[in-house]
Amino acid sequence: MHGLSRSARRSAGTQAGWHLRDHRPMRVILGALLVLAAAGPAFADILIGGVAPLSQPGDVAGGQEMKWALEQAVNDVNAKGGVLGQKIRLVFYDTQNKPDVCASVAKRLAQEDKVAAVVGEFHSGCALAQIPTYNQAGMPVVFSETYNDKITAGDPADPNLPANPPTVFRIAPTSTYYSSFIADWIVNGVRAKKVVQVVDTTDYGVGAASAMKEALGKAGVKLAQVSVELAQPDYASIMTRLKNENPDAEVVYYDVSETATAYVVMQNGIDVGLSNAKNICVGNPAMRDAQSFWQAVPNGVGCLFQLVGLTSTQFNEQAKSVDQRARTALGHEARNYAFEAYDSVLLVVDAIRRANSTDAKAIVKALEQTSMVGTQGKYVFTYNSQNPVPKDKPGWLWHQYAEPPLQLLEFTKKGQTSEEAPTVWPASRQTQPGKAFIPPSR
Numbered sequence: 001m002h003g004l005s006r007s008a009r010r011s012a013g014t015q016a017g018w019h020l021r022d023h024r025p026m027r028v029i030l031g032a033l034l035v036l037a038a039a040g041p042a043f044a045d046i047l048i049g050g051v052a053p054l055s056q057p058g059d060v061a062g063g064q065e066m067k068w069a070l071e072q073a074v075n076d077v078n079a080k081g082g083v084l085g086q087k088i089r090l091v092f093y094d095t096q097n098k099p100d101v102c103a104s105v106a107k108r109l110a111q112e113d114k115v116a117a118v119v120g121e122f123h124s125g126c127a128l129a130q131i132p133t134y135n136q137a138g139m140p141v142v143f144s145e146t147y148n149d150k151i152t153a154g155d156p157a158d159p160n161l162p163a164n165p166p167t168v169f170r171i172a173p174t175s176t177y178y179s180s181f182i183a184d185w186i187v188n189g190v191r192a193k194k195v196v197q198v199v200d201t202t203d204y205g206v207g208a209a210s211a212m213k214e215a216l217g218k219a220g221v222k223l224a225q226v227s228v229e230l231a232q233p234d235y236a237s238i239m240t241r242l243k244n245e246n247p248d249a250e251v252v253y254y255d256v257s258e259t260a261t262a263y264v265v266m267q268n269g270i271d272v273g274l275s276n277a278k279n280i281c282v283g284n285p286a287m288r289d290a291q292s293f294w295q296a297v298p299n300g301v302g303c304l305f306q307l308v309g310l311t312s313t314q315f316n317e318q319a320k321s322v323d324q325r326a327r328t329a330l331g332h333e334a335r336n337y338a339f340e341a342y343d344s345v346l347l348v349v350d351a352i353r354r355a356n357s358t359d360a361k362a363i364v365k366a367l368e369q370t371s372m373v374g375t376q377g378k379y380v381f382t383y384n385s386q387n388p389v390p391k392d393k394p395g396w397l398w399h400q401y402a403e404p405p406l407q408l409l410e411f412t413k414k415g416q417t418s419e420e421a422p423t424v425w426p427a428s429r430q431t432q433p434g435k436a437f438i439p440p441s442r
Contacts, residue, residue, distance in 0.1 A: 045089035046082070046358055048074070048348060049109035049118035051102075051130070052341070057231050058097030059258045062122045062286070062337055065330060066145065067092055069338040070120060072325060073345035083349050084356065091115055097122070097202075099129040106130035110137035116358040117141065117351075119344035122337060123257070124148035125203035132160040134167055140363045142347050143170045144340035147178055148207040153395035164388070164398045167364050169381060171340055171347070171401040173308060175207035176394060181406045182253065182282065182306060183215035185425040189436030190280065192250035194222045196242055198265055201227045204257040212255070224249070230261045236268045243274040252281050259286040263296035270299045280304065280437055289332045290417045301414045302440035304424065307407045308336040309376055312419050319375035333418065343374035368399070377405055412440045
């Protein structure tokens, strides 16, 4: 361009896309790009780990509904702008209720995905397998449907499960709390003298059997117990033996954690006469889904079930919204573990917001100071690092939602829905005052 005039050279340079006289605009652009690149991670999604069983031997139906509820909570939070100006994203894994898989998933969430916190889980044994990793990593976790006392109490016989696990929280009832409620009904409601309890061989079953034995033993109630393996095609022979050995049973409690197995055991028990017109049968909380229950246990009139949570007439607006979406998406009402899973996400998000940080220690500190209303009521973790569990109280109260709502409902007519089923316990909620059991219409 030596033969061109100054103005011609300027014009040619401009047309070629570069500037000869002032490079400041380019410097500004490059500088801004470098700043954005350096700050990139700050604009990334906040990752929350989700765990539940989607494969056998886990409770597949329970795990699927929990996953759905976790996703609903994430969507609801993001629809309101997320938290700390960022969206949250669920990193979900199928734990299968296999201890080795559960432990592996925990390591992956903590070490590879580096999530801010973990929520969910259906099975106690799976939660126990995850806890060592979360303890070591300092990972905040809110277990939503795991009952074994050891989850928050620890196990003196297992160095991997210390008392007062610093980052572990739970919003489901503990085995002792859950069993004590049924035991209270047995002792003070129907005043039974002989009970049969069928549990499974999982960590939940072991804890439930121990808790019931202790609770009824104190009241002088005779208790016969048997453990069954999950996912077997038939339990008739076991139920027949129980019937022959316990003809005087006044209550038969089918306390099996996995829904499909629980229904097979119940129907077998009814078929062989273990459960009959002379005693009362009690099943598991999944009976809340009345349609599935009646399909699996058509002769279940007169059976009771423990409702973890509230009836539809007791729902707040948040619970009503989740329940309506479940009916549309899943074809049935939201079960207790859906509400618990949903709330576990909200608890973590609430803690992150109040902590103004995704730092693990900050989230744990904020969780300890929780005072939040979710679908299940107001959450408070009464006993924590600032308010230790007193020596005269059970260790499982550590980081525990102390009073999860519990009720005992009864199907008094065939085809009845859970909304129509009367509440028989506690006495303060009885549909028919003074009636801890209502003779059914068979």
